[in-house]
Amino acid sequence: MESDLLKKMLRDMLLARAFEERAAQAYAQGDIAGFLHLYPGEEAVGVGVLHAAEPADYVVSTYREHVHALVRGVPASTVMAELFGRKTGCSGGMGGSMHLFDRERRFMGGYAIVGETFPVATGIGYAIAMRELPEAVICFFGDGAVNQGTFHESLNMAALWKLPVLFVCENNHYQIGTEIHRHSAVAEVYKRACGYRIPARRVDGMDVLTVHQAAQEALAQIRAGNGPQFIECETYRFRGHSMADPGSYRPRVELQAFEKNEDPVKIAIAETAAAYPSAEQIAAVGRDNIASLAGSLHRGGHISTAHLDAMQAEVAAQVEEAVRFAAASPEPTLEDAQAALDCNRQGEVLV
Amino acid sequence: MAEAIFYWQALNRALDTRMAADESIVVLGEDVGLYGGSYRVTEGLYAKYGEWRVRDTPISEGSFTGLGVGAAMVGLRPVVEIMTINFALLALDAIINMAAKIPFMSGGQFPMPLVVRMPGGVAKQLAAQHSQRLEQTLMNVPGLRIAVPATPQDAYWQLCQAISSDEPIVLLEHELLYFSKGELDESRPPPPMHRAELCRPGRNLTIVTYSRMRDLALKAAMQLAETGIEAEVIDLRSLRPIDWDCCVASLEKTHRLLIVEEDSGFAGAGAEISAGLTERCFAILDAPPRRVAAEELPIAYNAALEAASIPQVADVVRASQQLCRS
Numbered sequence: 001m002e003s004d005l006l007k008k009m010l011r012d013m014l015l016a017r018a019f020e021e022r023a024a025q026a027y028a029q030g031d032i033a034g035f036l037h038l039y040p041g042e043e044a045v046g047v048g049v050l051h052a053a054e055p056a057d058y059v060v061s062t063y064r065e066h067v068h069a070l071v072r073g074v075p076a077s078t079v080m081a082e083l084f085g086r087k088t089g090c091s092g093g094m095g096g097s098m099h100l101f102d103r104e105r106r107f108m109g110g111y112a113i114v115g116e117t118f119p120v121a122t123g124i125g126y127a128i129a130m131r132e133l134p135e136a137v138i139c140f141f142g143d144g145a146v147n148q149g150t151f152h153e154s155l156n157m158a159a160l161w162k163l164p165v166l167f168v169c170e171n172n173h174y175q176i177g178t179e180i181h182r183h184s185a186v187a188e189v190y191k192r193a194c195g196y197r198i199p200a201r202r203v204d205g206m207d208v209l210t211v212h213q214a215a216q217e218a219l220a221q222i223r224a225g226n227g228p229q230f231i232e233c234e235t236y237r238f239r240g241h242s243m244a245d246p247g248s249y250r251p252r253v254e255l256q257a258f259e260k261n262e263d264p265v266k267i268a269i270a271e272t273a274a275a276y277p278s279a280e281q282i283a284a285v286g287r288d289n290i291a292s293l294a295g296s297l298h299r300g301g302h303i304s305t306a307h308l309d310a311m312q313a314e315v316a317a318q319v320e321e322a323v324r325f326a327a328a329s330p331e332p333t334l335e336d337a338q339a340a341l342d343c344n345r346q347g348e349v350l351v
Numbered sequence: 352m353a354e355a356i357f358y359w360q361a362l363n364r365a366l367d368t369r370m371a372a373d374e375s376i377v378v379l380g381e382d383v384g385l386y387g388g389s390y391r392v393t394e395g396l397y398a399k400y401g402e403w404r405v406r407d408t409p410i411s412e413g414s415f416t417g418l419g420v421g422a423a424m425v426g427l428r429p430v431v432e433i434m435t436i437n438f439a440l441l442a443l444d445a446i447i448n449m450a451a452k453i454p455f456m457s458g459g460q461f462p463m464p465l466v467v468r469m470p471g472g473v474a475k476q477l478a479a480q481h482s483q484r485l486e487q488t489l490m491n492v493p494g495l496r497i498a499v500p501a502t503p504q505d506a507y508w509q510l511c512q513a514i515s516s517d518e519p520i521v522l523l524e525h526e527l528l529y530f531s532k533g534e535l536d537e538s539r540p541p542p543p544m545h546r547a548e549l550c551r552p553g554r555n556l557t558i559v560t561y562s563r564m565r566d567l568a569l570k571a572a573m574q575l576a577e578t579g580i581e582a583e584v585i586d587l588r589s590l591r592p593i594d595w596d597c598c599v600a601s602l603e604k605t606h607r608l609l610i611v612e613e614d615s616g617f618a619g620a621g622a623e624i625s626a627g628l629t630e631r632c633f634a635i636l637d638a639p640p641r642r643v644a645a646e647e648l649p650i651a652y653n654a655a656l657e658a659a660s661i662p663q664v665a666d667v668v669r670a671s672q673q674l675c676r677s
Contacts (some may be wrong), residue, residue, distance in 0.1 A: 021550070088567070101457035108424060109457060113448050119414040122427075123421020128404045130377070158411070188509025296575065330585030341494055343459030344517035350545055350592045 007303060007311075009208050010050050010272045013043040013265050015315040017066040019076055022319045023066065023083055027243050031327065032083045036097050037064040037114075043240035044264035045170050047071050048211025049138060049231075052219055058106045058128075058137045060121040062295030063098035064170075065110035068140060072101045078239065080322035086329035093332040094340050108137075117141050117150030118167075119180040122154040124230070125163030136164040136222045144175025146189055152196075155228070160194040162227035166218050167193065169232040176241045193230035206264045209271060236262060272303045353536040357398030359529040361503035362468075365510035372399055373428065376514060377475060379407045379415050380432030388549045389434055390470060390529045392483035412438045416445035423465040424453065428514055428677065436471030437481050443488070447540040450518040451517035462517040466510070471522055472613055473661050474526035482657070486669055487619045490591050496520045497590040498544055504532040505548075505588055508541035508595035516544070520521065522591075547594035549674070550603065553583035555675050556607035559598055559624055563588040564611045564662065581674055582609075590620055590664055595627060602632045607674050608640040613661050616644030638677040643670045 020038045027036050037045070044065075050059065050071040061068045069079050074090055082089025083097050091101045099110040108124060111117050121139035128135045133291070145151060146169065158165045186192060193200035193272040197219065204216045211233055218229035235303045240247035247255070354362075370376045378393055388393035397405040401593035407417040412433055419429035435557060439446070444469060454463050472524065473486040489497055496518055500506040506524070513520040517571045542548075551572050552575040560568045565586040572582040584599050602608060610626055621642040629640060646660045 007516060011371045055480065089458070091456060091460070094458045095456040099456040101453075101460050103460040107420075109453065109461075110608075111449075113444060114442065116417065119417025119445060120421040120424070122414065123418035123423070124425050125419055125421075126377075127422045127425045127427045148660070149411075150414050152410065154418070156409055157411065157414060157418065161406075199674035337455075340459040341455045342458075343454050344464070346517060348543070 001074075003174050005051065006272050009047050009212065010268045010303070011311050011315065012047045012051070012071050012170075013071060014312055015076070015318065016043045016047065017265050018205040018315045018319045019070060019079070019188070019322070020067060022323060023080070024239070024243065026083070026163070026323060033085075034065070034096055035273050036083070037106055037241065038239045038241040038243070039064055039067040039124060039237070040257065041264065042170055042172060042205070042235045044208040045168070045205045045233040045235050046140075046212050046269065047212040048208040049166075049168050049215040052212050052215035053136070054133045056106070058108050058121075058124050058135065059140075060108045060112045060117045060124065060137060061140045062117060062142060062145075063110055063112040063115075065100055065140070066140070069100045069102065069107055069110075072102070072105050072107050074100065074105055076322040077300050077325040080253045080319075081326040084326040084329070085331070086326055087332040087336060090327040092336060092340055093204070094337060111218055115141070115145045115150040117145070118150045118154035121165050122163060125158060126161065128131065129163050134168055134217055134223055138166045138168060140168050140170060142175070143169060143171040143180050144183065144202060146167065146192055147175075147183060155193060155196040155198060158228040159198050162225070164222045165196055166215065166222060167198070167220060167228060167230040168215070169230070170235055171232050172235050172237045173239070174237070174250070177245070187230075191229060198228050198230045200230035200232065200233060202232040203234035208264060208268050211240045217221065230321050235264075269308065353534040355532050356503055356535050357529065358506050358524075358531050358533070359391045359505040361535050362510055362524070364394075364535070365507045365514070365568040366396060367399070369511055369514045370404065371397065375426060376404070376428045376430065377422065378430045378432065379408055379419055381408055381410055381434045383407060383432050383659040387417045389433065390526070392468070392529075395434065396524055412441040417440035417449060419465050419467070420445055420448075420453065420463070423463050424461050428464045430466045433469040435481060436469040436485050436524070438482055439467075439469050439485060439559050442467070446489070446519070446521065447492050448494070451492050452559045452630060454518075455494055463519040464517045465519045466513045466522060468510070468522040468524060469521070470524045470526045471659065472525040472527065472528070474567045475658060476654055477664035478623060478650055478652040479648060479649035484523065484614045485676060486523060486590050487614065490620060490623060494519065495591060496545070497523060499523045499561045499588060499590055501525075501528065501533045501562050501586055501588070503530070504539070507535055507537065507545050509588070510671070512541060512544040523562065526590060527563055545592050545594060547588055547597040548586045549583065550586050551574055551582065553581035554605060555580045555582065556582045556609055556666070556671055557585060557598065557601040558609045558611055558629065558671070559585045559587060559606045559628075560611040561590065561620070562613065567662060567664050567667055568611050571671065574664065574668050575671050580671060582671055587624075593627060594623065595631060598628055599631050603635060604626065605635055607668070608632075608636065609671055609674055610640065610642045610643065611662055612644045614645055615647050616642050617647055619644060638674055640673050641670055643667055
């Protein structure tokens, strides 16, 4: 792992966490309304996958997509402005939290109907395959979405025509309030892809390195012409389904355990921080792997506490600036709404 | 030069002409390729353009229509065929939640050059699940345009225009019209896709209709003429938007409105036409608008019941006479 890439991923995870916590605050203050689905706990998935993608790749996402957009390079200011419903938002204030779009960055939207990302991604993949381009589509979805018909229909078509789609399941174990063993006959989501002969694997979605490596390998397969690939990332959301959800259906001890031991940001910091392996780590790995573990930590690390603090201050400032930008931005008008609807009318005047 | 061809041939000609000119046009649907389409509309295209441009899909209406949406977002011009409109209920999420809303909710960033073609209406004893239309559902969706061609010429024009458009367009075809013949002149310049056609001038009442009911209305108008009633007949050609100007101009002359639709009347297309024209023409109407529509029943398999459930020429004649007496 290159040190630069690791630092970039850590920075994006810190930005993601800071952005979402600030959005929650703005929601509580009444600046953001509607449904707001936050990402804390799941950062390693979006960051790991999207850092493995190329700028020419397309991203199709769900209603929990702020961080996907941010990592894709959509400025925090225009994402926050969209959450505020302002004209300067990345969807002009028409979409809101669940419908972020950025054509230039090939961010093909957040979709608020569970299971819609599959056909959209498959269609983009169809266009890529037909034109024989070296591009791929990344299709995000949650564990609840795999019970929709579109999951099965789209995976079938993607496999049948060998479309360049990377299916990424963000398995946070809850379909809103229903735990996966209560909503899925097969709780190992990746196994469902096997029914369509799509290579699939399950990875630790709390570890950004693991996710990144899996996504890199899958994208390499796609670019080699081997058709769609599937990664299930096991993760956990620290907050409720949305800001409207107190999350009372989850055992408190479960949430605490994840927050304490599985926080992906803490894991990323630990992986990035300059450190020699502890005696316990060395003992756990065993003698043969000592050299490789020490080597990878050396290569991957070299970030000082001061550097980490500076990074955190930088993302905090960026998020505050985004809030200032959003709050100062104008509201869209009804004329703007009509223009958005008529954007493809080519000037034709109707009756 | 004009020639008499079938409605399905006109659609086929439109697809072929446009596909030859534009490589980004792809046709998707069940049995559109090797089989040539269940109503022959895509006949010959698979051999000519290959499987990537004429794609036989699995029976997955929701996802292959959604696939069309995704492909349209990145510059293809998909023409999705849903074998019959009855199956489009499974694709409504793609049509309504995706195709109609993505251009808007992205703040105008994404074009949606998607055409969804679907045959519908009451055909011949296909029973309740294969004998309906959905215009009333789709008409209520801002962001969609709906064309309802009734003649081979309109089928050709409106499909060509729909393919060229960057807006999502639903083409509602009629199963009984595919093998009806009419003149097609490819060289004639088309009117705008949403423009209504005044197909018969008259002075005593205006019959506003669309799709297969156009023929019925024209036949009724001929019978009415024998009894001294001159009906003006307007084929709307488009249900969203509706060409109000054409209808208003006619009502300024006739002062009486009859709407003929094949579907059930309750909350149907005719209700919107009636409301829209009443708002615009209340002061000049000599009688309340009247609708001839299907019974409030699912369509029965039995042939006599099927015929009795939907408007016939005699129903239109009778309603016109009553309207002119009121």
